[in-house]
Amino acid sequence: MGETPFVFPNDPNVTWSIMIVLYPYITGLVSGAFVVAALYHVFRQEVLEPVARLALVTALCFCAFATLPLLLHLHHPERAFNIMFTPSATSAMSVFGFIYNFYMLLLVVQVWLVFRPEIVERANSCSGAVGLFYRVLALGIREISDGARRIDAWVIRLLAMIGIPASCVLSGYVGFLFGAVKANPWWSTALMPVVFLASSLASGIAAIIVLYLFLCWRRRVRPDAECVRALSRYLWGSLIVAVSLEMLELVHMAYESGAQWHVISTLLTEHLVVSYGIVQVLIGSVCPFFLLMISTRPQLPARAMTWLSGLAGVLVLVQVLAMRWNIVVGGQLFSKSFRGFVEYPLHWGGREGLIAAAVILALPLLALWVAGKVLPLWPSKEA
Amino acid sequence: MTHQTDDTNGTSEAETLRSRRHFLEKVATITFGTMTLTLFPGWSGSDEESSGSDGEKPSNDDQPPVFGYLVDTRKCVGTGKCLTACRVENDVPDGCHRTWVERYVHFKDGTVQVDLVPETGYADSDMAAINPDDVERAYFVPKNCNHCEDAPCNQVCPVHASFTSPEGVTLIDDERCIGCAYCVQACPYGVRFINPVTETADKCTWCYHRIMRSEAPACVEACPVGARIFGRLDDPNSEISRRIAKFPTHVLKEHLGTRPTTRYIGISGEVT
Amino acid sequence: MKRILTFLRDTRHLLVLLLLIAAGGAGFMHLRGGMIPESFGRIGPYRAAALDEIAARPSVIMADSTCLKCHADVGEERADTLHTAVGCIHCHGLGRQHVAEARRAVDSPDVEISPAKGWDGNFRTDIDLYITKDRATCLACHQKVVGMPKEFKKIKGVPREFKWINVDEHLEDEEAEEPESRETCFECHEGHNTEP
Numbered sequence: 001m002g003e004t005p006f007v008f009p010n011d012p013n014v015t016w017s018i019m020i021v022l023y024p025y026i027t028g029l030v031s032g033a034f035v036v037a038a039l040y041h042v043f044r045q046e047v048l049e050p051v052a053r054l055a056l057v058t059a060l061c062f063c064a065f066a067t068l069p070l071l072l073h074l075h076h077p078e079r080a081f082n083i084m085f086t087p088s089a090t091s092a093m094s095v096f097g098f099i100y101n102f103y104m105l106l107l108v109v110q111v112w113l114v115f116r117p118e119i120v121e122r123a124n125s126c127s128g129a130v131g132l133f134y135r136v137l138a139l140g141i142r143e144i145s146d147g148a149r150r151i152d153a154w155v156i157r158l159l160a161m162i163g164i165p166a167s168c169v170l171s172g173y174v175g176f177l178f179g180a181v182k183a184n185p186w187w188s189t190a191l192m193p194v195v196f197l198a199s200s201l202a203s204g205i206a207a208i209i210v211l212y213l214f215l216c217w218r219r220r221v222r223p224d225a226e227c228v229r230a231l232s233r234y235l236w237g238s239l240i241v242a243v244s245l246e247m248l249e250l251v252h253m254a255y256e257s258g259a260q261w262h263v264i265s266t267l268l269t270e271h272l273v274v275s276y277g278i279v280q281v282l283i284g285s286v287c288p289f290f291l292l293m294i295s296t297r298p299q300l301p302a303r304a305m306t307w308l309s310g311l312a313g314v315l316v317l318v319q320v321l322a323m324r325w326n327i328v329v330g331g332q333l334f335s336k337s338f339r340g341f342v343e344y345p346l347h348w349g350g351r352e353g354l355i356a357a358a359v360i361l362a363l364p365l366l367a368l369w370v371a372g373k374v375l376p377l378w379p380s381k382e383a
Numbered sequence: 384m385t386h387q388t389d390d391t392n393g394t395s396e397a398e399t400l401r402s403r404r405h406f407l408e409k410v411a412t413i414t415f416g417t418m419t420l421t422l423f424p425g426w427s428g429s430d431e432e433s434s435g436s437d438g439e440k441p442s443n444d445d446q447p448p449v450f451g452y453l454v455d456t457r458k459c460v461g462t463g464k465c466l467t468a469c470r471v472e473n474d475v476p477d478g479c480h481r482t483w484v485e486r487y488v489h490f491k492d493g494t495v496q497v498d499l500v501p502e503t504g505y506a507d508s509d510m511a512a513i514n515p516d517d518v519e520r521a522y523f524v525p526k527n528c529n530h531c532e533d534a535p536c537n538q539v540c541p542v543h544a545s546f547t548s549p550e551g552v553t554l555i556d557d558e559r560c561i562g563c564a565y566c567v568q569a570c571p572y573g574v575r576f577i578n579p580v581t582e583t584a585d586k587c588t589w590c591y592h593r594i595m596r597s598e599a600p601a602c603v604e605a606c607p608v609g610a611r612i613f614g615r616l617d618d619p620n621s622e623i624s625r626r627i628a629k630f631p632t633h634v635l636k637e638h639l640g641t642r643p644t645t646r647y648i649g650i651s652g653e654v655t
Numbered sequence: 656m657k658r659i660l661t662f663l664r665d666t667r668h669l670l671v672l673l674l675l676i677a678a679g680g681a682g683f684m685h686l687r688g689g690m691i692p693e694s695f696g697r698i699g700p701y702r703a704a705a706l707d708e709i710a711a712r713p714s715v716i717m718a719d720s721t722c723l724k725c726h727a728d729v730g731e732e733r734a735d736t737l738h739t740a741v742g743c744i745h746c747h748g749l750g751r752q753h754v755a756e757a758r759r760a761v762d763s764p765d766v767e768i769s770p771a772k773g774w775d776g777n778f779r780t781d782i783d784l785y786i787t788k789d790r791a792t793c794l795a796c797h798q799k800v801v802g803m804p805k806e807f808k809k810i811k812g813v814p815r816e817f818k819w820i821n822v823d824e825h826l827e828d829e830e831a832e833e834p835e836s837r838e839t840c841f842e843c844h845e846g847h848n849t850e851p
Contacts, residue, residue, distance in 0.1 A: 003494065003495050003496075004498075006485070006498060008483075008572075009483045009499060009573075010480050010573050010574065011573050013577070015567045015577055016564060073563070073564075074561050075564075075582035080561060082541075082559055082561055083541045083561070085542075086559065088541055088543050088700070091539050091540055093539065093541040093565050105676065138668075139672065141668045145665055147665035148666070148668070150665075181568055182569075182571070183535060183569055183571035183639070184568065336570075336655070338655055339655070457804055460804065461800060462795050462796045464795075467778055467779055468716050471715055471779065472714070472716050488802060502778070503778035504778055504794070505795070513801040515801055518801055521801050521802040523802050543702075546699060546705075549706075554709055556701060556705035558692075559705070591710055592710050592713070605742055
């Protein structure tokens with residue numbers, strides 16, 4: 001039966017912009033990076049020691065800006081705190097507010113405890129404004145006994161243990177935000193939270209690899225090959241899980257061929273060809289899969305391995321961003337009449353434009369740079 | 384769904400719904416413990432229990448009225464009077480639609496064409512001329528908010544700005560709405576939009592301000608052929624009750640379980 | 656005793672931290688208490704005052720009964736015709752100002768009631784009250800458009816058949832004197848009394 005296109009009259013306005021693409025992206029980076037740190041603290045993966053602190057601070061820096069895209073998207077940002085004042089227990093977005101705050105608090109405490117020895121040391125050694133800053137940061141307590149160190153180590157481990165499920169809840173919940181919208185057949189699947197969780201881990205690990213290699217290059221330090229190799233293995237594993245789940249979801253939809261499959265197949269073959277087929281699948285999934293397959297081979301020289309891992313890391317970061325785009329924007333490119341498609345005009349300027357998006361992605365990195373000035377990101381033996 | 388007129392069926396349905404709500408409440412209470420009471424204000428107070436006792440809504444009885452909306456697509460002639468009426472009544476900005484009228488044209492070659500009735504007459508519209516000889520059947524379908532009993536828009540609203548009034552009307556509190564547009568995504572019928580003037584979510588209110596003064600909604604008032612019928616479902620002698628009793632009615636996207644209050648006479652499966 | 660003191664000394668930074676978090680939490684709860692609207696939760700989990708605010712908006716579209724209070728003659732004229740179902744507003748506009756003045760004129764007879772103007776051809780016109788004989792007004796309902804029901808026997812309480820036309824054919828068949836004129840319909844038809 002042939003049909004001419006028809007779009008519900010309110011549907012041409014794509015209401016969830018690139019900001020809502022960035023929000024799950026940044027949240028995913030947070031939880032992925034945290035898991036890297038937790039692998040060191042909880043699962044005693046000593047090989048990850050060179051990046052453990054970096055991962056933790058990266059998680060905090062991205063977490064601090066995770067809600068900024070949401071604020072820019074809100075039409076009444078000044079009312080944002082209504083989410084905390086009169087929250088609705090049935091709203092995924094509202095409950096996310098609590099999960100996010102809990103997680104942010106956990107991260108702050110974790111970072112503070114991990115860096116406390118250095119903070120206290122500087123509080124004692126520095127004078128003037130700098131000294132005052134560190135004394136405030138140390139909450140006025142300017143000594144650390146061995147007993148305190150033991151207790152801190154225990155609390156850090158405990159927080160990391162709580163943090164792992166919290167990370168999963170955080171990124172899974174973002175997936176739930178989309179997966180629970182029954183009006184949208186491209187979103188409404190129970191796999192959505194799991195897909196978000198898996199790709200969050202992949203993006204976080206990839207971000208740590210890329211950041212670590214970049215910062216090593218900047219500091220003219222040779223990256224720890226074993227650490228990068230271990231990270232590549234984790235990245236490879238999480239990428240395989242993430243992409244498998246994404247493909248499983250798609251295959252399932254296609255095989256079931258439900259009432260709205262014709263819309264989704266048209267969406268993929270006509271409207272998301274570049275961002276899904278080429279960027280997410282070919283460039284973002286297939287390429288890094290082979291790159292990482294090679295780079296994790298033990299006999300590969302360290303230099304080649306770091307290059308391959310770094311490249312794979314960048315590609316995975318692109319993959320996950322494309323995946324968020326394809327879900328969020330892709331899900332709004334068809335009308336709920338299921339008879340027609342709309343365009344999403346992406347502008348440079350404006351509150352929800354490309355420049356604002358670039359700034360949002362740059363801010364956590366800027367924060368990381370500042371954090372690197374304030375706190376020692378590298379293990380003491382390396383320095 | 385074909386509407387059943389026997390009361391027993393209706394009651395059991397309502398009871399299932401109520402028990403489901405209670406179940407959800409219990410789940411929330413267990414999950415969040417005492418946090419539920421402190422973090423989620425208003426959650427413990429069920430609207431059904433307290434609304435009647437407050438009794439501040441204009442109503443003859445203690446119970447708030449039960450409103451219903453019926454669209455008889457067999458009658459709609461597509462004059463578009465309802466569209467202009469809604470726009471001026473509710474000051475709806477151009478480009479946004481609280482209501483619209485779709486036209487379904489089934490051609491003899493099996494193709495289906497769906498388009499919109501122009502708001503300002505056919506004469507100057509860009510609607511393509513159709514040769515009536517090619518047409519198998521064609522009809523108009525007026526659309527507006529379905530005022531679902533299990534409204535997904537209310538469910539996802541993070542700040543309780545979208546809610547169902549004691550009369551069963553889904554409303555938006557534009558002083559609380561943060562403009563996140565989650566409800567726009569959650570509505571399966573595309574009736575919600577972000578009002579560019581107020582920057583809040585907006586949609587049909589069944590002209591709440593009119594119906595609470597016992598006036599008909601503007602679209603109903605403006606319809607010259609009686610294709611849109613509004614009335615009280617709790618009055619068995621109202622026109623809407625009599626028509627629902629007489630003809631089989633359907634709701635849109637029934638499989639989504641939103642339980643729309645707006646019912647349709649004379650539509651078939653192709654209407655989404 | 657000494658061990659307890661040591662433990663307290665070793666954990667005092669955690670204690671300070673916990674106090675800070677507790678203070679922050681308490682501060683938030685206190686702030687939140689003042690930020691929840693007064694009527695929130697009175698009826699259900701929403702701001703009850705919103706109901707009254709929404710209900711207080713003015714009605715714009717006027718029912719015919721409002722117009723017929725003064726124009727009872729029109730009511731009688733069209734009583735038994737198909738146009739009983741057509742609202743006054745469709746051909747005469749919203750008449751907000753007109754009705755407001757008419758209401759005031761009940762008490763003070765010297766209030767001037769502004770008269771109707773000619774229609775500007777815009778279906779969403781700003782003209783408060785107008786008289787139109789423009790064919791666009793008639794054709795909005797009477798032009799045969801694909802989609803109109805084939806067998807339509809009854810309009811809002813009038814058990815008679817609705818009349819659609821193909822304009823050009825109709826004008827030719829009826830030998831209209833000025834088929835190009837905007838007001839050609841009124842050569843043969845009345846607005847209120849539809850009997851030809």
